[in-house]
Amino acid sequence: xxxxxxxxxxxxxxxxxxxxxxxxxxxxxxxxxxxxxxxxxxxxxxxxxxxxxxxxxxxxxxxxxxxxxxxxxxxxxxxxxxxxxxxxxxxxxxxxxxxxxxxxxxxxxxxx
Ligand code: 5GP
Ligand code: ZN
Numbered sequence: 001x002x003x004x005x006x007x008x009x010x011x012x013x014x015x016x017x018x019x020x021x022x023x024x025x026x027x028x029x030x031x032x033x034x035x036x037x038x039x040x041x042x043x044x045x046x047x048x049x050x051x052x053x054x055x056x057x058x059x060x061x062x063x064x065x066x067x068x069x070x071x072x073x074x075x076x077x078x079x080x081x082x083x084x085x086x087x088x089x090x091x092x093x094x095x096x097x098x099x100x101x102x103x104x105x106x107x108x109x110x111x112x
Contacts (some may be wrong), residue, residue, distance in 0.1 A: 001046040006097035010044050020071055025063060027071055035082075036105030037075045041067055047098040050087045064100045077104045 001007045008014040009028065016028035019039055030038040043060045047053060053061060065083075072081040081104035086093040103109075 001097070004046055004097050005095050006040075006042050006099065007046050010042070019075065020067065024060060025067065027067070030101070030103075033103070035103040035109060037072070037077055037081070038101065038103040039071060039075065041071070041100040041102060043098060048096045049093055049098055050085050053098070068100060068102045072102055072104065075105075080104060082109060 005014065009016045010026055016026075018026065018028050020027035020041075024044050025041065026044055027039055027041045030040050041064045043057075043064070045060075047057060047060075068081070068083055081102055084101040084103075085099070086101075
């Protein structure tokens with residue numbers, strides 16, 4: 001996806017503060033954090049949203065989920081963290097490249 005913001009980050013055309021990378025996943029710090037630690041976990045391959053996923057995305061979805069607690073701990077979130085996936089305009093999604101938010105730390109985390 002030529003004009004996708006997160007694909008540009010994957011390709012290194014836009015800078016990011018990376019926290020983790022392997023062959024199929026990139027993790028970087030959100031540019032506008034809503035908590036002391038706020039990571040975005042993304043598949044390197046472009047997928048628009050959770051609603052665009054099907055059975056062939058099962059492995060990458062599982063991988064993102066299992067990375068979340070590991071990276072949260074690495075970032076010092078030993079008291080826990082929150083995960084969030086916004087899907088579609090109705091779900092508040094602004095960047096249409098699937099991403100898992102992982103955030104926490106500090107005194108208070110807003111209650112949903
Ligand atoms: P969404 O609302 O789509 O779930 O979340 C998109 C997130 O991407 C937002 O939290 C926003 O702050 C973050 N974001 C948008 N543009 C950039 C960018 O260029 N770099 C980084 N690191 N984060 C971004
Ligand atoms: Zn993309």
